[in-house]
Each structure stands twice: as structure tokens, then as C-alpha cells.
Amino acid sequence: MIDRIARYFEFAERGATWREELVGGLVTFLTMAYIIFVQPAVLAQAGMDFGAVLAATCVSAALATALMAVWAKYPIAAAPGMGENFYFVFGVVMAMGMAWPEAMAAVFYAGLIFIVLSLGPIRKAVLDAIPDSLKSATGIGVGLFIAFIGLTDAGIVQRNPAAFVQLGDLSRPPVLLALGGLFITIVLMARGVRGAIFWGLLATALGGIATGLIHVEAIVSTPPSLAPTFARLDWTPALSAHFLTALFVFLFMAVFDATGTLAAVGQRAGFIRRDGEFPRVTRAFAADALGGTAGAVLGTTTVTAYIESASGIMAGAKTGVAGLVVAALFLLSLFFAPLVQAIAGGVAISGGVMLKPVTAPALIVVGALMAQLAKNVRWDDITEAIPAFLLAIGIPLTYSINDGLAFGFVSYPLVKLAAGRRREVHPALYALAALVVIRYIVA
Numbered sequence: 001m002i003d004r005i006a007r008y009f010e011f012a013e014r015g016a017t018w019r020e021e022l023v024g025g026l027v028t029f030l031t032m033a034y035i036i037f038v039q040p041a042v043l044a045q046a047g048m049d050f051g052a053v054l055a056a057t058c059v060s061a062a063l064a065t066a067l068m069a070v071w072a073k074y075p076i077a078a079a080p081g082m083g084e085n086f087y088f089v090f091g092v093v094m095a096m097g098m099a100w101p102e103a104m105a106a107v108f109y110a111g112l113i114f115i116v117l118s119l120g121p122i123r124k125a126v127l128d129a130i131p132d133s134l135k136s137a138t139g140i141g142v143g144l145f146i147a148f149i150g151l152t153d154a155g156i157v158q159r160n161p162a163a164f165v166q167l168g169d170l171s172r173p174p175v176l177l178a179l180g181g182l183f184i185t186i187v188l189m190a191r192g193v194r195g196a197i198f199w200g201l202l203a204t205a206l207g208g209i210a211t212g213l214i215h216v217e218a219i220v221s222t223p224p225s226l227a228p229t230f231a232r233l234d235w236t237p238a239l240s241a242h243f244l245t246a247l248f249v250f251l252f253m254a255v256f257d258a259t260g261t262l263a264a265v266g267q268r269a270g271f272i273r274r275d276g277e278f279p280r281v282t283r284a285f286a287a288d289a290l291g292g293t294a295g296a297v298l299g300t301t302t303v304t305a306y307i308e309s310a311s312g313i314m315a316g317a318k319t320g321v322a323g324l325v326v327a328a329l330f331l332l333s334l335f336f337a338p339l340v341q342a343i344a345g346g347v348a349i350s351g352g353v354m355l356k357p358v359t360a361p362a363l364i365v366v367g368a369l370m371a372q373l374a375k376n377v378r379w380d381d382i383t384e385a386i387p388a389f390l391l392a393i394g395i396p397l398t399y400s401i402n403d404g405l406a407f408g409f410v411s412y413p414l415v416k417l418a419a420g421r422r423r424e425v426h427p428a429l430y431a432l433a434a435l436v437v438i439r440y441i442v443a
Contacts, residue, residue: 009319016318024317025325028077030195031308034362035079041344042085046093046100051224056298058334062327064291064303069323072283076309077326078291083142084302087401096242104233110250111293118285129428134408136376137388141395141404147367148396154178154360174347178357185361204358205343216342223334229299254302258288261305269313383419387412406436
């Protein structure tokens, strides 16, 4: 049996060993396990059941990762994406006033479209229409948005009616706990510790328990029920401008995230051949897309490939066996739901404000990592730099990924036209810019 598994996953051809696959899978899981804590805490703000989202997160991650492992044979793990979850809550449910079942329908139908795109050449054509500077700016803007929310969750930044935001009260125990957790996480990352975000989160949680800020009633239990979210999406949503906008943004983020992550991980792992051929890449994209639709049915936002998979590959993972290890660990995590809920639930302070000192440092660090995409923007070309800057800064300042994208997608063709460089813009982007303008006029 073991020999048959080794032959199926091409151990000999890839120079894989069982020890490296097991260790690589464990390392990948530890580097991305923070999503188990963060995802239910984020989606609970949209009125979704914490336990059900936790279960949906673990099950969808296990399904998508196992599919990637067995079908595409790659050690690339998948889970609900950071960015998509914040857009779901703050950009769709809160900003558009859409109920979460309808918003989840947008995630589901975007996933279906992604499946179709992944099986043909259309995916490449869609990506070619959007300039690299705007793709990078989207990641930068979402990273800034996530970091801003992390800073407010930590209490490091707070609202000020006169000046919008201001420095929070740094003497409060939850804020001090978040600052300590952020410092530990940064130090671990600086020293090259694998899974630094997870270990930093764990250290912060232990600090919260030791100081009495976090109360843990139980550690293990039976897995939480999926019933509050399973298949609760709105199967026949009204095709409003809000819904179509949400669907487009979810699709754009899914395609962009999957393409960027698979390319980056594939390049680092040596999966991409010298001639540029990426074997079984269509299967990898399809696995990613299928994971997204399954996640929506289960009750979580877009599932996508994780760049953290590179950490497991660096630890020796070469085949889908490492992915199966990751999938098994996500399923095992279901039995620790009470611990996760206690840690990610938050700490109440005066005025009814709820701080989340344990998960906040992870958001700040993830936001910083996403901002690294700034190096891909051609800042020496004003026709690329200004639209990219407007898009990136527009997302956190308008508290909306929709509006930030609009800044970039409208300003880019306008600046190119003004510079007499209209041929550098794909015709589809002109059409998209026109649709965005019409949407705001009608709205």
C-alpha cells in the first residue's frame, strides 16, 4: 500500500521521502493555522455563527487541499483567503447592506465562473486585461486595510470623531497584550522561525490566559455543527448592481490570488519547467476554484491557495502527500473549537468596545507581508504609479475594496489617455472603467 502511494505521487521522480513529506506538511499547517482563529472571528461580525464558520473553515481547507494533493499532486495548501474575508464583511455585508446569505451567494457563483475560467484560456485573457501595477496595488491596498483593522482590533488605533482616528490608550491591558504579541511575532519572523505567525498567536493567547484576560472553559469537544451556515446561501439572489459588483470583485480576487500564489510557489519549488510549462496547472486552478464553491456551500468565504505552502516546500515537501498531512491536521483542529472560540472571541473594554488582542497581531503582520507587492509597481512611470497609489490608498481610506478598485480602474485609462499612451491599455479595461463610472452615476 505504501509503495503504491509512493508511486502515485512520484516519490522517486521527485526525490521525495516520507519524513520530508510529513515534516513539510506540518510546517505548512503551522504557518497557515492562524486562519482557524481569524476566519470565524472576522465572519462573526457579519452575523454568522462562530462555531459553524470555524467548522466550515477547517472542512473547506481540508477538502481543497486534499483535492490539490490528490488530483494536481502538488504540496500546495488552500484555505479561506485573507482579504476576501474582510471584503465579504466590510465591503459587502456592512457597506452594501447585503445579508450574509446573499453575499455568500456571490462567493459561490464567482467560484462557479472561476471553475469555467480555469478550464480554458479565458482566465489568461482576463488577467492580461488588468495591468500588473493594478494587480499589485490591489494586494497592497487589501494589506493596508487588513493592517488597519488589526490596529483597531488591538486598540492601538481608535476612532476620533474630530480627527477620524487617533492613538489608542496604550495602558489598557488588552492593548499591552496585543503589543506584546506583535513584538513576539515580529521577532520570530526576523529570526526565520517557521510558523512565526501561529507561534506568535499562541504566545499571545497564553499571555492572555496567564493574565486573566482570556478565560478558557474547555480545550476539546465534539466538532461544532455546520447547520447554521451549511447551504444557507441565497441560491436565487436579486441581480442588483451591488450583487454584480460583489460577484466581480470576488471573482477578480480569486483569480488573481490563485494565479499569483501558484506562480510564486511553483517557481520557488521548481515545478515550472525552463520552457515555462507548469505541469497540471489546469488541475491546480480547478482544485482551487472547486474549493471556493465548496467553501461557500459550507459557510465560509473564498478558499484559495496559500503562499505559506512555500514554507513546507522549503522544509522538504515535494508531493501531494504533504498536502494530505495539512488536510488531516485541519480536520483534527475541529476538536479544539472551544479553545479557538475562547482565544479569538475578544476582550470587552469600557463603552462596549470589543478588542481582539490575540488575532490582531496576525492581521497587522499579514497586512505588512501583502504590502511587499509595492516592489512590483513601476514607481518611475507616473502613468503606472498614480493609479496604483490611488487604488492602494483608496481601499483603507474609503473602508471599501470596491471603491478602491474603482479609483484604480478608472484613473488608469484616463491617465494613459492624457499621456497619449492609449494603446497601452487593454480594450477590456476601457469597458470596465466605463461600467464603473455608470455604476456610480446610477447609484
